[in-house]
Amino acid sequence: MTMDRTADRRGLLIILSSPSGAGKSTLARKLMQWDESLSFSVSATTRAPRAGEEDGVHYHFVDVPTFKHMVDEGEMLEHANVFGNFYGSPAGPVRKAIEAGRDVLFDVDWQGAQQISNSVLRDHVLSIFILPPSITELRRRLESRGVDAPEVIAKRMEQSWDEISHWDGYHYVLVNDDLDVTFERLKTIVSAERLKRAQQPGLMDFVRGLRAEFEEVEG
Numbered sequence: 001m002t003m004d005r006t007a008d009r010r011g012l013l014i015i016l017s018s019p020s021g022a023g024k025s026t027l028a029r030k031l032m033q034w035d036e037s038l039s040f041s042v043s044a045t046t047r048a049p050r051a052g053e054e055d056g057v058h059y060h061f062v063d064v065p066t067f068k069h070m071v072d073e074g075e076m077l078e079h080a081n082v083f084g085n086f087y088g089s090p091a092g093p094v095r096k097a098i099e100a101g102r103d104v105l106f107d108v109d110w111q112g113a114q115q116i117s118n119s120v121l122r123d124h125v126l127s128i129f130i131l132p133p134s135i136t137e138l139r140r141r142l143e144s145r146g147v148d149a150p151e152v153i154a155k156r157m158e159q160s161w162d163e164i165s166h167w168d169g170y171h172y173v174l175v176n177d178d179l180d181v182t183f184e185r186l187k188t189i190v191s192a193e194r195l196k197r198a199q200q201p202g203l204m205d206f207v208r209g210l211r212a213e214f215e216e217v218e219g
C-alpha cells in the first residue's frame with residue numbers, strides 16, 4: 001500500500017487498544033459522539049456478528065477467503081489474528097479521511113497498533129492503551145456485557161495478559177475505572193495532541209522571530 005503522499009499531513013490516527021472488555025469500544029463510541037468530524041475505521045473481520053451489530057457500521061463481516069483476498073491485494077493498513085478470528089483495518093477509507101483532513105479512530109489490538117505505528121503513517125499516530133481497574137472487574141465486564149459465550153469469554157480472559165503486557169508501547173495509558181473520568185482524560189489527551197500538532201508548523205518561525213527580537217531589544 002502506498003500512502004507516502006499523505007504522510008506529511010497532520011491528520012491524527014487515534015488508536016485505542018485494551019484487553020477485551022476493558023471498555024475501549026465504549027470509549028470509542030463516546031469519542032465519536034463528542035466529535036462528529038472524527039472518522040471511525042470500520043474493520044473487516046471473519047468473526048460472526050453479535051446481536052445488534054450491523055454490517056458496515058460495527059464491522060465489515062467477511063468470510064475467510066474474502067479477508068485473505070483483501071490482504072493479498074494490499075487493501076489492509078494492518079491485520080491480525082485475534083482470538084482465532086481475522087481482523088483488519090481497510091486502508092482506503094483511512095487514506096480518504098486523512099486526505100479530507102479528518103482524524104481517524106481505530107479500535108485494534110496490540111498487533112494492529114504496532115503495525116500502524118511502524119507504517120509510513122507513524123508520525124500521525126496517537127496511541128492510547130486502556131487498562132481495566134482489576135482482572136476481576138475485567139471478567140465482570142465481559143460477563144455482564146452478555147454477548148459472548150462462556151468459552152469465548154474464557155479465551156479472551158486467557159489472552160488478556162498477553163494484550164496487557166504491551167501497555168508500555170503506547171503514548172498514553174488510562175485506567176478505565178470510572179467511565180466519565182476516563183472519558184474526560186481521553187478528551188484531554190486528544191485535545192492537547194491536536195493543539196500541539198496545530199502549533200508545530202509555525203513554531204520554529206515564531207521562536208526565530210522571538211530570538212531576533214531578543215537580540216534587538218535585550219542583546
Ligand SMILES: Nc1ncnc2c1ncn2[C@@H]1O[C@H](COP(=O)(O)OP(=O)(O)OP(=O)(O)O)[C@@H](O)[C@H]1O
Binds near residue numbers: 019026142179
Ligand atoms: N468504566 C466502566 N465501568 C463499568 N463498566 C464499563 C466501563 N467501561 C465499559 N464498561 C462496560 O464493560 C463492558 C465491556 O466494554 P466494551 O465493550 O467497551 O469493551 P472492549 O474493550 O471494547 O471489548 P472488546 O475488545 O471485546 O470489544 C460493556 O458492557 C461496557 O458497558
Ligand SMILES: Nc1nc2c(ncn2[C@@H]2O[C@H](COP(=O)(O)O)[C@@H](O)[C@H]2O)c(=O)[nH]1
Binds near residue numbers: 017078109111
Ligand atoms: N489488529 C486488529 N484488531 C482489531 C481490529 N478490529 C478489532 N480488533 C480487536 O479485536 C479484538 C476483539 O474485538 P471484538 O469486536 O471481537 O470484541 C479487540 O481487541 C479489538 O480491538 C482490526 O481491524 N485490527
